[in-house]
Structures are given as C-alpha cells and as structure tokens.
Amino acid sequence: xxRAIVVLLSVLALSLSMTSIARAVEPGEALTDPVLxxxxxxxxxxxxxxxxxxxxxxxxxxPLARDLRLLVxxxxxxxxSDSDVLDFVVARYGExxxxxxxxxxxxxxxxxxxxxxxxxxxxxxxLNIRKAKATSVPEALTEAEKERLAxxxxxxxx
Amino acid sequence: MIAxxxxxxxxxxxxxxxxxAAAPLAGGVVNPSLMRLAVPAxxxxxxxxxxxxxxxxxxxxxxxFTLSLVVANSHxxxxxxxxxxxxxGNHEGSxxxxxxxxAFFGGAVAFFGQNLPDSLRARVLGVxxxxxxxxxxxxxxxxxxxxxLDPAPFDGNGLNPILQDPALAFHPPxxxxxxxxxxxxxxxxxxxxxxxxxxxxxxxxxxPWTLAAWCSLxxxxxxxxxxxxxxxxxxxxxxxxxxxxxxxxxxxxGTALLHSAIVVEKRGALKRWTLLLSIFTFGLSLIGTFLVxxxxxxxxxxxxxxxxxxxxxxxxxxxxxxxxxxxxxxRAPGLRVEGIFAPISRETSLIVNNLLLTAATVxxxxxxxxxxxxxxxxxxxxxxxxxxxxxxxIPIVLxxxxxxxxxxxxxxxxxxxxxxxxxxxxxxxxxxxAGAAFAAWxxxxxxxxxxxxxxxxxxxxxxxxxxxxxIRLFRGASIKNALHKARFLPRxxxxxxxAHAGIGIMVIGIVGISAWRVERIEAIGPGDxxxxxxxxxxxxxxxxxxxxxxxxxxxxxxxxxxxxxxGIMRPEKRVYKVSSMPTTEAAIYTTGLEDLYIVxxxxxxxxxxxxxxxxxxxxxxxxxxSVIMVLGGAISLSDRRYRVGxxxxxxxxxxxxx
Numbered sequence: 001x002x003r004a005i006v007v008l009l010s011v012l013a014l015s016l017s018m019t020s021i022a023r024a025v026e027p028g029e030a031l032t033d034p035v036l037x038x039x040x041x042x043x044x045x046x047x048x049x050x051x052x053x054x055x056x057x058x059x060x061x062x063p064l065a066r067d068l069r070l071l072v073x074x075x076x077x078x079x080x081s082d083s084d085v086l087d088f089v090v091a092r093y094g095e096x097x098x099x100x101x102x103x104x105x106x107x108x109x110x111x112x113x114x115x116x117x118x119x120x121x122x123x124x125x126x127l128n129i130r131k132a133k134a135t136s137v138p139e140a141l142t143e144a145e146k147e148r149l150a151x152x153x154x155x156x157x158x
Numbered sequence: 159m160i161a162x163x164x165x166x167x168x169x170x171x172x173x174x175x176x177x178x179a180a181a182p183l184a185g186g187v188v189n190p191s192l193m194r195l196a197v198p199a200x201x202x203x204x205x206x207x208x209x210x211x212x213x214x215x216x217x218x219x220x221x222x223f224t225l226s227l228v229v230a231n232s233h234x235x236x237x238x239x240x241x242x243x244x245x246x247g248n249h250e251g252s253x254x255x256x257x258x259x260x261a262f263f264g265g266a267v268a269f270f271g272q273n274l275p276d277s278l279r280a281r282v283l284g285v286x287x288x289x290x291x292x293x294x295x296x297x298x299x300x301x302x303x304x305x306x307l308d309p310a311p312f313d314g315n316g317l318n319p320i321l322q323d324p325a326l327a328f329h330p331p332x333x334x335x336x337x338x339x340x341x342x343x344x345x346x347x348x349x350x351x352x353x354x355x356x357x358x359x360x361x362x363x364x365x366p367w368t369l370a371a372w373c374s375l376x377x378x379x380x381x382x383x384x385x386x387x388x389x390x391x392x393x394x395x396x397x398x399x400x401x402x403x404x405x406x407x408x409x410x411x412g413t414a415l416l417h418s419a420i421v422v423e424k425r426g427a428l429k430r431w432t433l434l435l436s437i438f439t440f441g442l443s444l445i446g447t448f449l450v451x452x453x454x455x456x457x458x459x460x461x462x463x464x465x466x467x468x469x470x471x472x473x474x475x476x477x478x479x480x481x482x483x484x485x486x487x488x489r490a491p492g493l494r495v496e497g498i499f500a501p502i503s504r505e506t507s508l509i510v511n512n513l514l515l516t517a518a519t520v521x522x523x524x525x526x527x528x529x530x531x532x533x534x535x536x537x538x539x540x541x542x543x544x545x546x547x548x549x550x551x552i553p554i555v556l557x558x559x560x561x562x563x564x565x566x567x568x569x570x571x572x573x574x575x576x577x578x579x580x581x582x583x584x585x586x587x588x589x590x591x592a593g594a595a596f597a598a599w600x601x602x603x604x605x606x607x608x609x610x611x612x613x614x615x616x617x618x619x620x621x622x623x624x625x626x627x628x629i630r631l632f633r634g635a636s637i638k639n640a641l642h643k644a645r646f647l648p649r650x651x652x653x654x655x656x657a658h659a660g661i662g663i664m665v666i667g668i669v670g671i672s673a674w675r676v677e678r679i680e681a682i683g684p685g686d687x688x689x690x691x692x693x694x695x696x697x698x699x700x701x702x703x704x705x706x707x708x709x710x711x712x713x714x715x716x717x718x719x720x721x722x723x724x725g726i727m728r729p730e731k732r733v734y735k736v737s738s739m740p741t742t743e744a745a746i747y748t749t750g751l752e753d754l755y756i757v758x759x760x761x762x763x764x765x766x767x768x769x770x771x772x773x774x775x776x777x778x779x780x781x782x783x784s785v786i787m788v789l790g791g792a793i794s795l796s797d798r799r800y801r802v803g804x805x806x807x808x809x810x811x812x813x814x815x816x
Binding site: 045046048054055056059060061094095096097098099100101106107109110111113114115117118121122125129 | 390392394397398399400499501506509510513514516517520521524525528532538539540541542543544545546549550551554759
C-alpha cells in the first residue's frame with residue numbers, strides 16, 4: 001500500500017512537471033513535425049538561458065536563448081536523439097547549461113541529500129517515539145515547583 | 159542637515175543598542191536591576207531608527223543629490239511613489255530598513271510584552287539589541303546610506319526600472335518583516351536557553367511573534383511571485399531562482415516552527431527541537447540576506463557586488479548561529495523532557511509535518527548552495543533548476559499536503575486513526591469526484607493533473623472536516639445550532655482551517671497553470687485576429703507614449719469571448735530613459751477562474767508584431783490561496799489567548815484556573 005502511494009506520487013510529480021503541447025516560442029521557430037517539436041520543447045525546458053536567471057531557454061526572450069532553441073531544433077531535425085542533443089549542447093556550453101544536473105561523482109551528494117535527510121530524520125523520529133514509550137513515567141517536580149505548588153494550594157485554601 | 163540628523167540618529171541607535179544588549183545580558187549578572195534598562199532602550203532604539211529611516215526617505219523624496227546613495231539610485235523625473243520606495247530599493251537603504259524592522263519587533267516586545275516575566279523580556283530584548291549592534295555596525299562601516307557627495311550632480315542615475323512597480327516596491331518591506339520577524343523567535347530561544355527554562359508559557363509567547371513574521375513573509379513571497387508572473391513576461395510565477403529560494407527556505411522552516419511551537423504550548427514536548435528550529439529559521443533568514451546582499455548570486459536582486467559586505471554578513475551569521483548553538487549544547491541537555499505520546503497522535507502528526515518541511519528546506523538549501531560550493535571549490539559550474547526540484551522537492555511536499563487534513567483530526571497523546579479517516583470521508587469523496595470530473599473534462603493535460611486537482615480539493619474540503627466535526631454539522635444538531643457553535647470556536651481553530659484551505663486553493667492554481675496552460679504565439683499586423691480557447695483577439699494598433707521617466711510601445715487588442723466583447727487590452731513594452739533598460743508589461747484579463755495573458759513582442763520588420771497570448775487556468779488561485787493563508791494566520795493571531803495574554807502572571811490572577 002505504502003509503496004503504491006510512493007510510486008503514484010513520484011509519477012504524479014513527474015507528469016506535473018511536463019507541460020502540454022504548444023507552439024514554438026517565436027513564430028517561425030517551430031519544427032513542422034509536431035512530434036519532433038514536442039521533443040524540442042521538452043529539451044528546451046531543461047536548458048538554461050545562459051544570460052538569464054534560472055530561466056530555461058523555453059521561458060526566455062533573450063536572443064541567446066533563441067539561438068539555442070534554434071540549435072536544439074536543428075540537431076533534432078538532423079536526426080539526433082535527445083541525449084545526443086544534450087551532449088552536443090553540453091560539449092559547447094558546459095554542464096552549466098543543464099537545469100537538471102547530471103548524476104555523476106560531482107553531484108551524488110546533491111541528488112542524494114534530500115532522500116538521506118528524510119530517511120535519517122525518519123529514523124530519529126521512530127527511535128525517539130519508541131524511547132518515549134519506554135520511559136513513560138512523568139518526572140517529579142523540582143524543588144522550586146514544589147514550593148510554588150504549595151504556595152498556590154495555600155492560596156486557594158485561604 | 160536632515161541627512162546628518164539621520165546619520166546622527168543611526169550612530170546614537172548603535173550606542174543605545176549596545177546598552178540594550180549589555181544591560182540585560184552582562185549587566186544582569188552584576189546587578190539584576192540593570193535589566194530594567196532593556197525596555198526603555200528598545201523603545202528609544204525604535205524611535206532613533208525610525209528617525210534615521212525617515213531622514214533617508216526624505217532625502218529620496220526631495221531628490222537630495224548631495225547624498226551619494228540618492229544619486230546612485232534615484233532620478234528627479236521619477237514619480238514620487240518610486241522616489242519614496244527607492245529609499246529601500248538599494249543595498250544601503252534596504253539594510254537600514256532591515257535594521258528598522260528589527261527595532262520595530264524589539265519595540266513591539268517592549269510595548270506589548272507586559273505579560274512576560276521581567277527577566278525573560280529583558281533577555282529577549284538583550285539578544286535583539288545584540289543583533290541590532292551587529293547590523294548597525296554593518297551599516298555604518300560598510301554600507302552607510304548617509305554619505306555626502308561633493309560636488310553634487312544635477313541629476314541621479316535612476317532606480318532600477320524593474321523596481322518601479324507597485325508589487326515589487328512593497329515586496330521588500332513584507333519580506334523583511336518575515337526575515338527579521340523570525341529574529342524574535344531566535345531571541346526568545348536564546349533567552350530561554352539563558353534562563354534554562356522552556357515551558358508552555360514560553361511557547362505561547364513565541365507563537366504570535368512567529369505567526370506575525372510568517373504572515374508577512376508569506377505576503378512578501380506572494381507579491382514577488384505575482385510580480386514575476388506579470389512582469390517577466392512569459393507567465394511563469396516561480397523560477398527556483400536562488401533569490402526566490404532564499405526567501406522560501408526561512409518560510410518552510412518557519413512554517414515548521416509554527417507547528418512545533420504548538421506542541422510545546424499544548425503538550426510540553428519537542429522543546430529542544432523547537433529551540434533548534436527558532437535558531438535555524440533565523441539563521442536561514444540571515445543566509446537569505448547574505449545571498450541577496452553579498453552579490454554571490456548574479457541575479458536580479460543582487461545589486462550590490464562587494465565581497466567585503468558579504469564577508470561581514472557571513473561573520474554576523476556565524477556569530478549568531480554558532481553562538482546560539484553553543485549555548486544550546488550547554489543548556490539543552492538540562493531541559494526536562496515532557497509530554498509522552500503514542501505513535502498515532504497529534505504530536506506524531508506534527509512531527510511528521512516538521513520532518514517533511516525540514517527535508518523540503520534541506521532540498522532547497524542544497525539546490526541553492528551546491529552550485530556555489532562547487533564553483534568555490536573551483537571544480538565546475540552547474541545549474542540547478544526546476545527539473546531538479548520537480549524530482550526532489552515535489553515528492554517531499556506531496557505527502558505532506560496529503561497528510562495535512564489528518565493532523566487537526568488527531569487527538570493529543572493518543573489518537574484514533576480510523577475515526578479521523580471516517581471524518582475525512584466527505585473530503586475524500588469530494589476530491590475523487592473533482593479529480594474524475596477534471597479527468598473527463600480536460601483530458602488534454604498530463605494525466606497526473608486530475609490527481610493534483612483532487613489533492614487541492616482534498617485540502618480545501620478536508621481543512622473544514624475538523625470544524626464540521628466540532629460544530630456537529632449534519633450529525634443531529636440543527637444548522638442553526640451548528641452555526642451558533644461555529645461562532646464560538648476558538649479563532650485559532652478558524653485560523654488554521656482557513657490557512658489549510660488556502661493551501662488547497664493554491665495547489666489548484668499551481669496544477670491549473672502547470673498542466674493546462676494554452677499558448678499561442680503569432681506574428682500579426684493591425685487588423686489581424688488571433689484566437690485562443692474561447693477568446694478572439696483583434697490586434698488594433700501599436701502606439702507610442704511617454705511616461706514620466708520612460709517611453710513605451712503600447713499595443714491595443716480588442717478581446718471578445720464567444721462573440722461578446724470584453725474590452726481593450728493594452729500590453730506594453732517600456733524603455734526607461736536613464737538606464738535604457740526594456741521591461742514588458744503584460745496585459746492580463748482575469749475571470750477569477752483563469753487569466754488571459756497577452757504580451758507584446760518585437761516588431762518583425764514587415765509590419766507585424768510578435769504576440770504571445772496565454773490562457774492560464776486557475777492561475778489567480780495561486781495568489782488568492784496565498785492571501786487566504788495569510789488571512790488564516792491573521793485570524794489565528796487575533797485569538798483570545800494571545801490578546802488576553804494568558805497565562806497572566808501569578809500576582810494578577812492568583813485564583814484563575816487555566
């Protein structure tokens with residue numbers, strides 16, 4: 001059951017991150033084949049506009065973003081696979097251009113840390129709840145509190 | 159003359175802040191009566207910094223070009239509103255605003271904190287004073303806003319055009335209200351560690367301040383994202399830009415703090431964790447200030463590129479966070495562990511909330527700082543953008559959202575999961591129906607989208623399950639009776655319900671715009687028609703006009719929907735004279751359920767212009783939801799137990815029952 005939910009959630013997360021089919025970003029940029037164009041849009045959304053803040057080339061009206069969009073479409077039209085296109089762009093602009101960093105020795109920590117924190121945190125919580133159960137005897141009052149209690153009780157009685 | 163007055167007030171504020179810090183923290187050890195200095199010092203500091211800030215604002219309002227800050231960031235042709243908001247539209251001025259808000263929160267504790275024990279209040283103000291010392295020194299030594307210029311130029315360089323916008327002009331004060339507001343939680347945590355005591359009363363005092371800061375931060379972030387939506391021109395509303403992340407991190411952890419403080423208040427459990435959250439939330443606020451103010455990020459907000467300032471903020475950050483953690487290490491083991499609870503209970507649900515929010519914060523933290531760290535190690539440059547967060551952040555947040563409606567239905571100490579689930583039956587049915595309806599109606603989007611809508615409805619309806627149960631709605635009680643009961647529910651219950659429902663509305667907005675956004679981009683000339691969904695856009699013409707300090711190209715587009723004319727929409731492109739920087743002003747027509755969003759692009763040269771039109775379903779709900787969340791916070795803030803300030807001190811009501 002739990003696994004099913006997890007799977008469902010990750011698929012949901014994935015599918016939400018994909019946008020629907022639409023036309024090209026500037027008129028005249030679009031590839032005529034809608035299947036190829038959709039691939040181009042998908043790739044564009046993962047490529048960084050190098051002169052903007054965290055915007056993808058699909059989201060930017062900077063001239064450089066346009067050049068990159070055209071480059072992506074050129075490669076796709078030439079028959080490149082998605083990963084060929086990415087390799088081509090990375091070879092020219094470096095990994096900086098990828099909004100989704102590649103999973104390699106440099107980025108293991110980046111990708112793994114969220115999950116590690118969740119797992120470690122979950123373990124700590126589990127252990128603490130168990131411990132709390134084992135020592136479920138309320139602690140005694142401190143001396144100061146005892147005095148204070150006596151004071152209040154006396155106050156009431158008066 | 160007025161600027162010198164402001165400068166002098168700032169220096170005086172430093173002296174007062176020193177007293178405010180030293181008297182209760184160090185003086186208290188020597189002679190307890192010195193602690194009494196804290197309250198008048200905090201009031202005086204608020205007065206002095208207000209004076210200083212007003213003096214700077216005056217300099218901007220009258221365009222006093224003998225001030226170098228005004229020269230660098232203002233221009234005589236600017237509208238008065240942006241002259242005034244220009245006072246904080248730059249590094250120095252915004253840091254002065256930061257310090258003023260710090261003093262404002264300190265002053266608020268001094269004025270309204272009469273119900274706090276004297277020593278706790280003095281210590282809170284002492285810590286607050288110490289933060290004040292650090293930041294006033296920072297201002298005076300590295301970022302003095304009152305420096306004169308001789309000879310004075312005839313005019314200034316103008317304010318960054320993107321800041322000349324109502325939402326962005328007032329975005330920093332609200333953002334800082336949140337960032338700096340969390341300093342109170344920090345000060346309370348350090349004061350409690352100094353006193354060696356954390357109890358329900360402490361949590362009750364901390365919560366309203368944290369809640370106020372949270373409301374302000376939520377509003378500030380919402381304003382920033384709204385601005386990005388209509389100004390950046392492509393209809394995006396969140397870019398995972400490091401500057402946005404800088405405000406999201408304290409928000410996420412601050413939200414965790416709000417929830418964990420409830421456990422301390424009601425059950426006495428999670429004390430240490432809440433102290434840590436208080437420390438780290440403010441720490442993240444300082445990191446946010448560092449990221450934005452140091453210029454380590456090359457991004458819209460980072461105007462000041464000056465490593466000296468960055469290092470100064472880093473030192474302040476290290477001093478306060480490391481100092482507080484050191485104190486924590488010394489004192490926390492002495493705190494008594496209380497509040498035993500079963501694995502299924504309200505306590506556990508709030509712990510799970512905290513776990514997921516913390517993991518989400520860490521995700522954003524890593525995503526924001528990892529590229530900087532790699533860069534600093536001279537390894538390589540990488541980018542971390544939306545695709546990373548879609549794979550890491552969203553899978554953490556989705557279960558959190560799914561679990562939200564359960565929390566309020568679970569009892570303290572030991573809860574009945576089955577009972578809670580039964581009370582959510584109606585919400586589950588509503589969510590499934592909504593999801594199914596959307597799956598049938600809008601099959602064009604990604605298949606996960608109807609689940610997203612279902613999640614939003616689940617939050618919206620599920621948020622009210624607790625209220626419905628407590629007023630015995632549809633369970634024997636008449637509607638009148640139920641409404642009567644509803645009126646007398648605590649405001650904090652209503653606040654929580656409204657805030658949780660607000661998240662649901664926001665989720666629907668996010669899903670709508672992400673999944674079903676429709677886009678048309680065409681080059682059209684006057685008289686041409688572009689259709690998108692039910693809308694028919696007729697391009698009338700493009701004209702030029704001149705604003706106070708910019709020139710603009712403005713398109714006129716007649717919009718009809720199913721044959722009925724809606725009106726004329728006017729998307730613009732502006733070029734600000736002084737900086738010759740172009741900005742786009744999208745034209746947005748909203749029905750409340752969707753936005754029609756039009757952007758005027760460039761002229762193609764053959765008598766046509768590029769037009770971008772979008773229909774963004776549910777887009778306004780993102781901000782309506784955020785405002786509703788703030789409203790929930792405000793309702794909660796007006797709860798009787800904060801206004802009356804119970805627990806009242808013993809001598810005031812010896813016979814009162816809690």
